[in-house]
Amino acid sequence: MFCLTVRDHIMIAHSFRGEVFGPAQRLHGATFVVDLELRRADLDANGIVADIGLVSQLLRSVLEPLNYRNLDELPEFAGRNTTTEVLAQEICHRVRERIRDGALGDEAGTALESLKVTLRESHLAWASYETGLRTG
Amino acid sequence: MFCLTVRDHIMIAHSFRGEVFGPAQRLHGATFVVDLELRRADLDANGIVADIGLVSQLLRSVLEPLNYRNLDELPEFAGRNTTTEVLAQEICHRVRERIRDGALGDEAGTALESLKVTLRESHLAWASYETGLRTG
Amino acid sequence: MFCLTVRDHIMIAHSFRGEVFGPAQRLHGATFVVDLELRRADLDANGIVADIGLVSQLLRSVLEPLNYRNLDELPEFAGRNTTTEVLAQEICHRVRERIRDGALGDEAGTALESLKVTLRESHLAWASYETGLRTG
Amino acid sequence: MFCLTVRDHIMIAHSFRGEVFGPAQRLHGATFVVDLELRRADLDANGIVADIGLVSQLLRSVLEPLNYRNLDELPEFAGRNTTTEVLAQEICHRVRERIRDGALGDEAGTALESLKVTLRESHLAWASYETGLRTG
Amino acid sequence: MFCLTVRDHIMIAHSFRGEVFGPAQRLHGATFVVDLELRRADLDANGIVADIGLVSQLLRSVLEPLNYRNLDELPEFAGRNTTTEVLAQEICHRVRERIRDGALGDEAGTALESLKVTLRESHLAWASYETGLRTG
Amino acid sequence: MFCLTVRDHIMIAHSFRGEVFGPAQRLHGATFVVDLELRRADLDANGIVADIGLVSQLLRSVLEPLNYRNLDELPEFAGRNTTTEVLAQEICHRVRERIRDGALGDEAGTALESLKVTLRESHLAWASYETGLRTG
Numbered sequence: 001m002f003c004l005t006v007r008d009h010i011m012i013a014h015s016f017r018g019e020v021f022g023p024a025q026r027l028h029g030a031t032f033v034v035d036l037e038l039r040r041a042d043l044d045a046n047g048i049v050a051d052i053g054l055v056s057q058l059l060r061s062v063l064e065p066l067n068y069r070n071l072d073e074l075p076e077f078a079g080r081n082t083t084t085e086v087l088a089q090e091i092c093h094r095v096r097e098r099i100r101d102g103a104l105g106d107e108a109g110t111a112l113e114s115l116k117v118t119l120r121e122s123h124l125a126w127a128s129y130e131t132g133l134r135t136g
Numbered sequence: 137m138f139c140l141t142v143r144d145h146i147m148i149a150h151s152f153r154g155e156v157f158g159p160a161q162r163l164h165g166a167t168f169v170v171d172l173e174l175r176r177a178d179l180d181a182n183g184i185v186a187d188i189g190l191v192s193q194l195l196r197s198v199l200e201p202l203n204y205r206n207l208d209e210l211p212e213f214a215g216r217n218t219t220t221e222v223l224a225q226e227i228c229h230r231v232r233e234r235i236r237d238g239a240l241g242d243e244a245g246t247a248l249e250s251l252k253v254t255l256r257e258s259h260l261a262w263a264s265y266e267t268g269l270r271t272g
Numbered sequence: 273m274f275c276l277t278v279r280d281h282i283m284i285a286h287s288f289r290g291e292v293f294g295p296a297q298r299l300h301g302a303t304f305v306v307d308l309e310l311r312r313a314d315l316d317a318n319g320i321v322a323d324i325g326l327v328s329q330l331l332r333s334v335l336e337p338l339n340y341r342n343l344d345e346l347p348e349f350a351g352r353n354t355t356t357e358v359l360a361q362e363i364c365h366r367v368r369e370r371i372r373d374g375a376l377g378d379e380a381g382t383a384l385e386s387l388k389v390t391l392r393e394s395h396l397a398w399a400s401y402e403t404g405l406r407t408g
Numbered sequence: 409m410f411c412l413t414v415r416d417h418i419m420i421a422h423s424f425r426g427e428v429f430g431p432a433q434r435l436h437g438a439t440f441v442v443d444l445e446l447r448r449a450d451l452d453a454n455g456i457v458a459d460i461g462l463v464s465q466l467l468r469s470v471l472e473p474l475n476y477r478n479l480d481e482l483p484e485f486a487g488r489n490t491t492t493e494v495l496a497q498e499i500c501h502r503v504r505e506r507i508r509d510g511a512l513g514d515e516a517g518t519a520l521e522s523l524k525v526t527l528r529e530s531h532l533a534w535a536s537y538e539t540g541l542r543t544g
Numbered sequence: 545m546f547c548l549t550v551r552d553h554i555m556i557a558h559s560f561r562g563e564v565f566g567p568a569q570r571l572h573g574a575t576f577v578v579d580l581e582l583r584r585a586d587l588d589a590n591g592i593v594a595d596i597g598l599v600s601q602l603l604r605s606v607l608e609p610l611n612y613r614n615l616d617e618l619p620e621f622a623g624r625n626t627t628t629e630v631l632a633q634e635i636c637h638r639v640r641e642r643i644r645d646g647a648l649g650d651e652a653g654t655a656l657e658s659l660k661v662t663l664r665e666s667h668l669a670w671a672s673y674e675t676g677l678r679t680g
Numbered sequence: 681m682f683c684l685t686v687r688d689h690i691m692i693a694h695s696f697r698g699e700v701f702g703p704a705q706r707l708h709g710a711t712f713v714v715d716l717e718l719r720r721a722d723l724d725a726n727g728i729v730a731d732i733g734l735v736s737q738l739l740r741s742v743l744e745p746l747n748y749r750n751l752d753e754l755p756e757f758a759g760r761n762t763t764t765e766v767l768a769q770e771i772c773h774r775v776r777e778r779i780r781d782g783a784l785g786d787e788a789g790t791a792l793e794s795l796k797v798t799l800r801e802s803h804l805a806w807a808s809y810e811t812g813l814r815t816g
Contacts (some may be wrong), residue, residue: 001497001537001538001539002536002537003533003534003535003538004492004493004496004533004535005534005535006533007395007532008532009394011300011302011393011394012290012301013286013299013301014285016182016347020184022189024283026340026341027285027338027341028284028339028340028341028342029285029286029303030285030286030302031302031303031393033394036237040169040357043497046426046428046429046491047488047490047491047493048195048488048489048493049493050534051428052428060388065315067295067300068303069298069299070298071302080183081183081184082183083184085138085184086141086177086179086183091527102143115260121283121303122281122305123143123279123305123803124144124281125141125142125188126140127139127140127142127185128138128141129137129138130139143803145802146708147708148691148709149694149707150693150709152454155453156454156456156459156461157454158746160691160748161536162750163693163749163750164691164693164709164748164749165691165692165708165709165711166691167709167712169682171692198782202701203703203707204704204708204710206693206706206708209723215500216455217454218455219456220412221410221451221455221456222451224410225410233783250487257413257691257711258691258713259415259417259519259713261412261413261460262412262691263412263457264409265410266411266741273807273809274765274768274807275623275807276764276765276810277806279804288590290590292590292595292597293590294816299690315769318701318763319701319761319762319763319766320763320765326700332588333737345629352590352591353590353591355587355590355592357546357548357587357591357592358591361546361587369734395531395551396548396550396551396552397550398548399548400546400547401545402545402546402547403545403769407571415667418579419568419572419573419574420558420572422573431611432555432612434613434614436555436556437556437557437558437573437574437610438555438573438575439574440665441666441667473635475567475572476568476572477570477571478557478570478571478572494609522596529555530555531551531577532603537663560726562726564728564731565734573762624727625726625727625728627723627726627727629684629723629728629729630723630727633723662683668686668687668688669685669687669732670685671683671684671685673681673682673683674681674683
């Protein structure tokens with residue numbers, strides 16, 4: 001199995017609802033360093049998992065609408081806590097949808113088996129979500 | 137699948153028995169940077185894998201009896217080499233037992249599927265142990 | 273010259289005024305990984321720059337009022353952009369004041385010559401401020 | 409499951425064929441930080457996955473013929489792009505062959521189940537290849 | 545004193561002349577992770593050392609002509625070894641020239657006192673060059 | 681000013697005397713990741729601060745007698761706490777003595793102006809000592 005990972009980041013504000021979050025119920029923020037990992041069993045004719053330029057663009061295009069935003073104001077997160085875990089899943093699903101729509105080309109779109117998104121919120125904590133490309 | 141990871145560390149002394157260890161047969165020591173990873177298929181109602189505050193406390197409480205110790209003197213390791221691998225497993229098992237005992241609450245205790253403990257002994261080497269929450 | 277550095281972090285929300293900031297004029301946030309460095313010419317009788325436990329507590333006590341906050345709402349920053357640079361200076365000044373007030377004990381308070389605070393806002397950018405302990 | 413990982417690195421020159429590579433079609437180079445991960449279900453009698461000294465030597469011996477080389481001139485890569493993915497696989501296969509030939513001793517050679525090689529080409533991108541020890 | 549640092553990278557091929565370089569006399573390559581640090585005594589009216597967007601663009605524009613190149617073929621390095629140290633100095637000088645030419649605006653161009661460029665060639669070695677903005 | 685830094689590490693046991701050290705008064709241990717930085721105003725004829733191979737060997741030769749040791753048993757530290765700060769100074773002084781004795785050759789021995797040794801004891805704390813090459 002081959003994996004390819006690229007890194008980018010976003011800087012967002014948000015707050016959480018639920019006593020479990022303690023002081024994080026207040027409006028605060030985070031830098032999330034975001035790693036996108038793509039997996040497939042065999043390489044393409046060029047010897048790559050996917051065009052790393054396209055992968056970086058794809059990740060950037062998915063992160064852009066979240067970057068420098070107060071996530072509490074985004075309609076797509078209404079009624080949900082934008083925890084590190086929830087954001088990892090949301091970003092993973094958006095990336096998957098664009099891959100299915102051809103963002104990495106037909107060959108990669110067919111050959112990729114799974115993907116994983118990891119969000120590092122500090123030097124002490126991170127969360128990730130992984131899923132199959134065609135499942136879910 | 138979702139993962140949540142938190143980081144802590146311990147500073148210990150120990151020595152190894154066996155020619156394979158060369159100079160590490162002498163009494164020496166290590167800083168182990170410890171990563172605890174928890175996995176589950178779905179998030180709880182708050183949108184989290186587990187209460188990160190509880191997870192950090194749990195990890196700290198498991199590491200405390202090992203921290204600033206000469207492991208050669210701890211009865212639980214008598215007759216065993218406290219290699220990075222053995223310590224990763226021991227810490228993983230102790231964390232698992234506390235989760236089973238309810239340290240992360242009933243919901244997380246039921247929903248968590250597996251856990252992994254990684255110990256980084258330097259910038260050049262690390263070891264980990266992973267296990268199911270209900271197996272073993 | 274000796275240096276001792278300890279690391280902690282905060283997660284805050286804020287916004288900037290000024291066209292130079294582009295999209296960062298919107299309410300967003302950041303994780304700042306904070307490094308506090310203390311410098312002195314000679315060690316104390318114990319062979320240390322300062323009690324690392326006290327240094328960590330001092331840094332934590334200075335960071336606590338900023339952590340999980342929207343800095344736009346804090347009166348002390350009214351009319352100022354809470355850029356990484358400004359926050360590094362502010363944290364550095366608050367640490368210095370507490371050292372002058374004896375937070376690290378009399379010996380360290382007298383012997384320390386300068387301090388530096390570095391705030392890492394992502395894996396790609398960071399800023400710092402350094403100053404003498406008795407100047408400024 | 410236990411994992412043991414050791415880190416080393418190589419510095420190489422190469423070029424790629426294929427429009428997908430853009431400016432990387434020109435002769436350029438890379439530092440690859442190489443992580444070798446070995447996995448097995450149970451530890452040996454010493455409490456280790458494998459002799460870390462032997463693992464480091466094994467990795468070094470596999471990397472040596474590639475280090476400080478222009479990969480475009482090495483016959484074994486003729487007609488292939490030496491992408492990060494391809495190199496991860498090649499290094500992984502060479503490590504596997506040496507383990508099968510006894511480089512880590514008979515016990516480890518029998519007990520190891522799988523291995524993974526990760527090549528970090530920058531702070532923003534990395535690729536890996538993993539395989540079973542007896543499959544493939 | 546305030547510092548602002550931004551990070552970027554280049555991937556280059558080169559070779560060295562001189563027995564001291566051993567196998568690095570062969571054509572090989574490197575990923576250089578490049579940190580540009582700018583220093584000034586006081587912040588501007590926006591509370592910053594310089595517009596971080598402009599600083600990143602400036603660094604990128606200086607790195608671009610070196611990126612994905614065989615440095616042995618660039619006329620500006622003819623007769624010189626492109627060691628990590630030499631490249632750090634060269635990049636630092638080019639950045640300084642552009643700042644003098646107004647790349648960061650008049651205010652920053654006047655207020656900046658010094659700059660430092662660090663090139664990390666691996667996880668085990670790095671080199672840097674620092675200079676005043678108006679000296680040299 | 682040019683700087684060159686190389687990294688290595690040691691794994692040691694020790695204990696501290698003095699109430700300020702709390703639980704670290706017990707026998708424990710540490711991995712110290714050691715960075716040696718050398719500074720000079722101008723490069724040599726090869727375009728380097730010093731032969732990086734010799735610098736790495738020098739650092740290794742200084743660290744070897746400390747590695748895999750219980751520092752409490754070494755006569756040279758009798759009556760002293762082997763704190764991170766004290767070890768940074770001791771290693772720095774030993775490196776300086778070897779440079780003065782010609783370990784890096786005559787040219788570097790004359791041209792080097794200062795050196796700095798940093799010991800990272802965990803991901804949260806580190807200490808360093810710097811000194812002139814001919815002073816002290």
